[in-house]
Amino acid sequence: MTEPAQTLRDSLYRTIRLIRRFEERSIDLVKAGEIGSGIHPCIGQEAVATGVCAALDPDDIILSSHRGHGHLLAKGSDPGRVLAEMAGRVTGIDKARGGSFHPSDLSAGVYNATGTVGHGAAIAAGIAWASAKAGDGKVIVSFFGDGAVSQGALLEGFNLAALWQLPVVYVCENNGYATTLPVETAVAGTITGRGEAFGIPSRSVDGQDPEVVLAAAAEAVARARSGGGPSLIECRTYRYHGHHTFELKARLKYRDETEIAAWRERDPMDIQAARVDAGTRERIDAEIEELLDDVVRFAVDSPRPDAVDAQDYQYATGLRTRAGVADA
Amino acid sequence: MPKLSYLKALNRALGDEMNRDPSVFVLGEDMNLALTNVTAGFLDRFGPDRVIETPLSEQGFTNFATGAAMAGRRPVIEFQIPFLLLLVFEQIANQANKFSLMSGGQHAVPVTYLMPAAGWRTGWGAQHSDQPYSIFAHMGVKTVMPATPADAYGLLTTAIRDDDPVVFFGPLASLGVREDVDFAELAPIPLGVGCVHRKGTDVTVVAIGHLVHDAIAVADELADEVSVEVFDPRTLHPFDWTGLAASLEKTGRLVVIDDANRSCGLGGEILATAAEEMRLIAPPRRVTRPDGAIVGASPELDVALQPTREQLVTAIQRVLKYGGDAA
Ligand SMILES: Cc1ncc(C[n+]2csc(CCOP(=O)(O)OP(=O)(O)O)c2C)c(N)n1
Ligand SMILES: [Mg+2]
Numbered sequence: 199m200t201e202p203a204q205t206l207r208d209s210l211y212r213t214i215r216l217i218r219r220f221e222e223r224s225i226d227l228v229k230a231g232e233i234g235s236g237i238h239p240c241i242g243q244e245a246v247a248t249g250v251c252a253a254l255d256p257d258d259i260i261l262s263s264h265r266g267h268g269h270l271l272a273k274g275s276d277p278g279r280v281l282a283e284m285a286g287r288v289t290g291i292d293k294a295r296g297g298s299f300h301p302s303d304l305s306a307g308v309y310n311a312t313g314t315v316g317h318g319a320a321i322a323a324g325i326a327w328a329s330a331k332a333g334d335g336k337v338i339v340s341f342f343g344d345g346a347v348s349q350g351a352l353l354e355g356f357n358l359a360a361l362w363q364l365p366v367v368y369v370c371e372n373n374g375y376a377t378t379l380p381v382e383t384a385v386a387g388t389i390t391g392r393g394e395a396f397g398i399p400s401r402s403v404d405g406q407d408p409e410v411v412l413a414a415a416a417e418a419v420a421r422a423r424s425g426g427g428p429s430l431i432e433c434r435t436y437r438y439h440g441h442h443t444f445e446l447k448a449r450l451k452y453r454d455e456t457e458i459a460a461w462r463e464r465d466p467m468d469i470q471a472a473r474v475d476a477g478t479r480e481r482i483d484a485e486i487e488e489l490l491d492d493v494v495r496f497a498v499d500s501p502r503p504d505a506v507d508a509q510d511y512q513y514a515t516g517l518r519t520r521a522g523v524a525d526a
Numbered sequence: 527m528p529k530l531s532y533l534k535a536l537n538r539a540l541g542d543e544m545n546r547d548p549s550v551f552v553l554g555e556d557m558n559l560a561l562t563n564v565t566a567g568f569l570d571r572f573g574p575d576r577v578i579e580t581p582l583s584e585q586g587f588t589n590f591a592t593g594a595a596m597a598g599r600r601p602v603i604e605f606q607i608p609f610l611l612l613l614v615f616e617q618i619a620n621q622a623n624k625f626s627l628m629s630g631g632q633h634a635v636p637v638t639y640l641m642p643a644a645g646w647r648t649g650w651g652a653q654h655s656d657q658p659y660s661i662f663a664h665m666g667v668k669t670v671m672p673a674t675p676a677d678a679y680g681l682l683t684t685a686i687r688d689d690d691p692v693v694f695f696g697p698l699a700s701l702g703v704r705e706d707v708d709f710a711e712l713a714p715i716p717l718g719v720g721c722v723h724r725k726g727t728d729v730t731v732v733a734i735g736h737l738v739h740d741a742i743a744v745a746d747e748l749a750d751e752v753s754v755e756v757f758d759p760r761t762l763h764p765f766d767w768t769g770l771a772a773s774l775e776k777t778g779r780l781v782v783i784d785d786a787n788r789s790c791g792l793g794g795e796i797l798a799t800a801a802e803e804m805r806l807i808a809p810p811r812r813v814t815r816p817d818g819a820i821v822g823a824s825p826e827l828d829v830a831l832q833p834t835r836e837q838l839v840t841a842i843q844r845v846l847k848y849g850g851d852a853a
Binding site: 295296303309313314318321323325328331361511513517 | 802
């Protein structure tokens with residue numbers, strides 16, 4: 199692996215730091231009651247979104263997951279509008295109709311994060327097919343967790359993408375658990391074996407190092423863009439926090455503190471920070487704090503939606519169906 | 527005037543849309559041989575980039591179509607058997623149909639799910655004989671079930687052009703129906719607009735799908751005794767409540783004949799809405815399938831579990847006992 203240019207190293211650090219601090223500020227807002235849904239924090243996994251999205255062009259498309267804030271920020275979504283969406287404000291990327299769980303932001307090429315675990319794999323194949331037929335050269339990335347590899351629809355998506363050699367990069371963020379279920383009690387064989395069975399070039403990489411992820415993603419993106427078909431990258435990573443912020447209250451016992459501490463030893467932010475000089479780091483950190491102050495203020499000060507608009511956007515054609523009470 | 531069959535109307539509507547709009551394509555199983563005949567001749571006309579033979583991966587290719595639609599295409603998926611719509615119910619009702627909403631209007635998912643052989647099939651067993659349209663209407667998915675060839679042409683055209691997911695049910699029992707049509711007059715039919723096949727003043731019979739033809743036959747048979755209005759909603763969601771209200775304004779009596787299961791079936795919704803909001807001078811009645819499955823393995827047992835003309839006649843006679851001003 200050749201060393202990336204320093205500007206790239208700095209920018210990888212910046213993205214990881216932004217995601218980390220964004221998530222931490224979001225958890226504060228969950229505790230403060232501003233984000234009613236709670237969130238699925240991606241703290242600990244930031245190098246995956248960061249490395250993968252650094253390999254993409256602005257026009258490329260990603261499909262996110264329920265643990266998606268990192269994907270959005272790494273792909274270039276406006277952090278203020280992302281946070282506003284999570285907080286159910288009309289200034290959000292989806293006008294308070296997607297929330298933290300189901301974000302879309304077409305302006306940044308984030309098509310959606312379907313709530314049905316694993317089902318984005320085949321949606322990605324369909325987008326990729328349309329792109330390939332249009333010859334627009336776009337690459338589609340589908341992010342999912344280790345839980346998704348036990349979902350039949352995901353394997354059907356792999357089959358279609360491989361059969362038709364579509365420009366898709368499948369990124370599995372193996373963080374060791376699907377909610378409380380350890381991956382080794384759920385997955386027979388291997389995750390990369392799922393891809394290999396369909397003839398999809400598949401690699402398992404260190405998901406804590408953004409430069410390792412970037413190198414693997416760049417190879418997969420190049421293959422996709424040149425007509426070489428799909429790839430699968432398993433990124434071995436870890437979430438420091440609970441599956442969802444409900445774990446702040448529900449103390450679930452499915453992993454021990456030593457395991458969490460061991461993974462924290464290989465923290466993606468520390469790994470990348472070591473590659474950036476101290477002065478630059480301080481400047482980036484300060485910029486991010488300033489930015490996030492604005493982001494939080496923007497989100498919290500934004501208006502909540504009006505109840506009379508509750509049926510807007512249900513249909514793309516603007517169809518309004520009946521209300522739940524006659525003569526309301 | 528030339529005759530057009532229901533099946534040929536589907537073939538013609540889909541072919542015309544594919545001609546007109548290069549973003550339209552069709553996918554499904556056994557496409558290359560056009561097994562159901564809906565896409566007869568299409569592979570030669572449109573080529574393999576627009577007539578896509580899929581593996582037996584219904585969940586996969588239903589989501590695939592969602593993706594292609596988000597990227598600007600207009601996929602039409604042909605399903606061979608009604609139960610396949612149950613297998614992909616989640617992908618349609620919970621995914622494709624919610625992406626416009628969840629994206630605050632950024633996404634449109636213009637997919638047509640074409641089920642050209644819905645309902646009972648002699649001897650094909652319980653698994654092949656369902657009529658699951660009510661559940662799509664229940665979930666707010668646009669759903670159509672035209673009864674005649676011209677309506678099949680018009681509503682398939684509209685379904686393809688619509689920017690939302692639309693499920694199209696073609697009743698198997700209607701595929702052979704033929705109609706005199708002036709081809710130049712075949713045209714799109716808007717969603718949510720019903721049609722009165724027979725005008726009448728004593729009772730409104732709402733009939734769905736192939737049962738429209740039974741209702742017309744019954745109306746004709748009873749013409750000397752009672753004036754039956756036959757109302758065909760054509761679209762099941764959104765439903766033409768205005769059209770139904772106008773009919774009940776005249777008749778005040780309602781019978782629904784519906785091939786769906788009884789509990790939570792569309793017939794129940796029609797009765798409930800009429801009772802809440804419309805003019806009724808007699809308690810309304812419905813003729814439906816029972817709750818549960820059609821046997822599907824023996825015609826005697828199967829027919830016993832489906833709505834019949836005799837049941838419709840009885841229901842009409844019952845509602846006529848109320849409200850003295852019947853003819
Ligand atoms: C098909 C499906 N099954 C179950 C769920 C409920 N659920 C939501 S997230 C989740 C865990 C997913 O685990 P994984 O794919 O490893 O992603 P992670 O949460 O670890 O990021 C589950 C079970 C769902 N949304 N969809
Ligand atoms: Mg996981």
